[in-house]
Amino acid sequence: MWSLQSQLFTLCIALSCVTSAAGLIHVSGYEGREVNVSCGYGEGYESYEKYLCKNDCGNDDVLITTTETKKNKYSIYDDKKKRVFTTTISDLSLKDAGKYWCGVTRNGKDIYTEVKLEVVQDSCCDRSTKVQSHETGSVSISCPYDSKYQNNLKYICRGNQPSTCLQQATITSDRKRNGELRLDDDNESSKFTVTITGLTQKDSGLYLCGVHRSTGLDVFSAVELEVKAQTSLCFTEWCCVKSKQLSGIVGRPFTMLCPYPPQHGDNRKFLCKGDHRNNCTDVVTSQSRFTLQDDVPSSSIWVTITELKAGDAATYWCGSDSQWSVGNYTKIQLSVDAALFHPVVFIVLAVLLILIFALVMVYKYKCYKARGAGVSMNMNKTKAAEAEEVISVSDIYENQDVVACSKQGTSKAQSTCNHYDDAGEDQSVYQNFDITEEIYCNQAYTTANKR
Structure with a gap:
C-alpha cells in the first residue's frame, strides 16, 4: 500500500514537473566531452535547494543537488547574484542524451524547467572536399555556409574533432591574418576562403571549416588538403604557367581576360597583385576600382579596372581558387603608359596650330x-x-x-x-x-x- 502511494506521489511530481515547466532548454555536447546545463530561477529563491534530475524526476532520477558540489560525473554551482545554477556533465556518452529537468525545491510543487540534451560523436564529417597543391605554393580553401550565419564567427582548424576546433582554430574571421594564413569572408556568396601560402608537405591533412553558433553545436564542413612534392622542374617556378603581357593608358578603363578550367565553375575566382603568387594581395576586395565578373559558360574571368593609375603597373595572378596547380591560374604582366592628349586639349592644340599656320x-x-x-x-x-x-x-x-x-x-x-x-x-x-x-x-x- 505504501509502495503504491509512493508511486502515485512520484507520478504526481512528474505531472507537476510538466505542468510547471518554465520553458525548454536545448543543450548539445560531443561524446567523450563535457556539457554545461544552465538554468535560471526567480528572485527570492536564492537560498532554496536546486537540483538536476532525469526522465520522470523520481527519487532515483535526481542526479545532483546544490547541497553537494560533485557527484559521480556531475558537478553543480549556484550563482546567486545572477540567479543561475549550472550543472556540468563530464565524459558524455550517447546514453546521456535525453530529457532532463532543472528543479528548485520548495513547499508544495517544485519549480521545473525542461532540458533536452543532444549528444553527438566528436568527429566530422560524412564527406570532405579534396584540394591539392604543391610545395612552396599556395592554396585557397573554400568554406560555404548558410546565409543566416553571415554575421557569425567563422574559423578553421586542423583535425576532425569539432569539440576543440574553435579553441584550436588557426585563424578566425575576427583575426583575418595569422602568419601565412588569410581569411576572406564573402557575405554575398555565403562563402569564406582561407588562403595558405608557403605550403609544405606537413600542411597536408584534414581541415574543418567552422561557423560558431550562440546556441547549439557549431556548423562544420571538412576539407582534405594534399600537398605534393616538387618532383618536376616545372613546379619549381612558373615555367609552365600561362603568361600574358598587357598594357594600358593612365586614366582610361582597362579589361583583362583570365581563363580557368571548366570544372572550377563553382569555385571562388580571384585576382591578386604581387611579384610572387605565394604572397600576392587580393585587389578586388581592397580596391573599388577593380571588379571581377565570372563568365561561367566561357570558363573565363573578366577583370575590369575603371581608371588605370601609374601604380597599377605590376604582376597579377588570376584564376580559380581550388588550387595553385599549373593551368589553374594566369600570370599577367601589366604595363601602364602615360596618358595621351585629352580630346579637349587635342582640339585646342589643333586650333592653335591652324592659327599659327x-x-x-x-x-x-x-x-x-x-x-x-x-x-x-x-x-x-x-x-x-x-x-x-x-x-x-x-x-x-x-x-x-x-x-x-x-x-x-x-x-x-x-x-x-x-x-x-x-x-x-x-x-x-x-x-x-x-x-x-x-x-x-x-x-x-x-x-x-x-x-
Whole structure:
C-alpha cells in the first residue's frame, strides 16, 4: 500500500514537473566531452535547494543537488547574484542524451524547467572536399555556409574533432591574418576562403571549416588538403604557367581576360597583385576600382579596372581558387603608359596650330610683296646708276677729247668743239653738258694761245 502511494506521489511530481515547466532548454555536447546545463530561477529563491534530475524526476532520477558540489560525473554551482545554477556533465556518452529537468525545491510543487540534451560523436564529417597543391605554393580553401550565419564567427582548424576546433582554430574571421594564413569572408556568396601560402608537405591533412553558433553545436564542413612534392622542374617556378603581357593608358578603363578550367565553375575566382603568387594581395576586395565578373559558360574571368593609375603597373595572378596547380591560374604582366592628349586639349592644340599656320602664311605673303617692291626699287636704282655710269664715261671721253684738242692746237680744238656742236645726235645725248664743253673748249683755246 505504501509502495503504491509512493508511486502515485512520484507520478504526481512528474505531472507537476510538466505542468510547471518554465520553458525548454536545448543543450548539445560531443561524446567523450563535457556539457554545461544552465538554468535560471526567480528572485527570492536564492537560498532554496536546486537540483538536476532525469526522465520522470523520481527519487532515483535526481542526479545532483546544490547541497553537494560533485557527484559521480556531475558537478553543480549556484550563482546567486545572477540567479543561475549550472550543472556540468563530464565524459558524455550517447546514453546521456535525453530529457532532463532543472528543479528548485520548495513547499508544495517544485519549480521545473525542461532540458533536452543532444549528444553527438566528436568527429566530422560524412564527406570532405579534396584540394591539392604543391610545395612552396599556395592554396585557397573554400568554406560555404548558410546565409543566416553571415554575421557569425567563422574559423578553421586542423583535425576532425569539432569539440576543440574553435579553441584550436588557426585563424578566425575576427583575426583575418595569422602568419601565412588569410581569411576572406564573402557575405554575398555565403562563402569564406582561407588562403595558405608557403605550403609544405606537413600542411597536408584534414581541415574543418567552422561557423560558431550562440546556441547549439557549431556548423562544420571538412576539407582534405594534399600537398605534393616538387618532383618536376616545372613546379619549381612558373615555367609552365600561362603568361600574358598587357598594357594600358593612365586614366582610361582597362579589361583583362583570365581563363580557368571548366570544372572550377563553382569555385571562388580571384585576382591578386604581387611579384610572387605565394604572397600576392587580393585587389578586388581592397580596391573599388577593380571588379571581377565570372563568365561561367566561357570558363573565363573578366577583370575590369575603371581608371588605370601609374601604380597599377605590376604582376597579377588570376584564376580559380581550388588550387595553385599549373593551368589553374594566369600570370599577367601589366604595363601602364602615360596618358595621351585629352580630346579637349587635342582640339585646342589643333586650333592653335591652324592659327599659327595662318599667321605664317600671312607673314610670308607680306614679305613677298615687300620683297617685290624692293626689287623694283633696286631695278630703278640700278638703271639710274647705269645712266650715271654712262654719263661718267662720256665725261671721261670728253676730257680725253679736250686733251686731244689742246695738243693739236687752236684750229683742231676749235674744229673738235665745232664737231660736237654740229652733231645733232650727239648733242641731243649730251645736251646737258654743252656749257661744260664750252668751258673745256675755251680753256683749251686759251691754253693754245698762250703757247
